[in-house]
Amino acid sequence: MARLLVAEDYDDFRELLADYLRARGHDVIEARNGAEAVEAARLEHPDAIVMDLMMPVRDGASATRELKSSSATRGIPVVAVTAAAPRGVPAQEICPGCDALVAKPVDFGTLLGTLASLLRS
Template sequence: MSNPPGEGPKPLVLVVDDYQDAREMYAEYLEFSGFRVAEAKNGAEALDKAFELLPDVILMDLSLPVIDGWEATRRLKSDERTKTIPVVALTGHALTGQPGGAQDAGCDSFVIKPCLPDALVEEVKRMLAGRKTLPAR
């Protein structure tokens, strides 16, 4: 499917979650909302795909096997190729200390799961809008 004249390619979102059902639900809803989607099931796979695909936004579960989301985000933010890609932390652990920890790891935003798909799409759009207007960190 081609894009309308004057429009570039649809933004690419990398969805990283070890739970297949959650990953597929978010991916399906993002695709329905007009995004291209790539998926990863652990932190190591997320790093490989991020370096290969250079997505526009990354949705990163923090509790992941192989390499956790905290460390994966630190590595993404310390690499020249990926440091400006917005990372939205996703977690089911609603602990009060985690938003600060997520920011310390380099996350640009924080969403507590379960979240409504509409809320997630709005956060992705917010990150894309910010990426266009904010200078690289």
């Protein structure tokens, strides 16, 4: 399966999401903020990133911009996860550089389908 980076500041949700993805055969790397996510992406080269947009230290949108500006990480698909997105607004308008958007509360089936689609392309 895929090697995924999950960046989420809320510990309980990050652990729940990581456990859910691991139970489906994925290798999961965890980050608590955008700064950790950038560092982990550079070191671990995940197949995709699930990125909360509102995190301390460095937000997910800023982290995504940095990742997409680097030749080493720009090809990694980023799924933005946020409670602050109005329905129907494209991911690029909420988070330039993000490849997809999943609203909180997260429907795990939707997230899995989104990841599968991005990993196939």
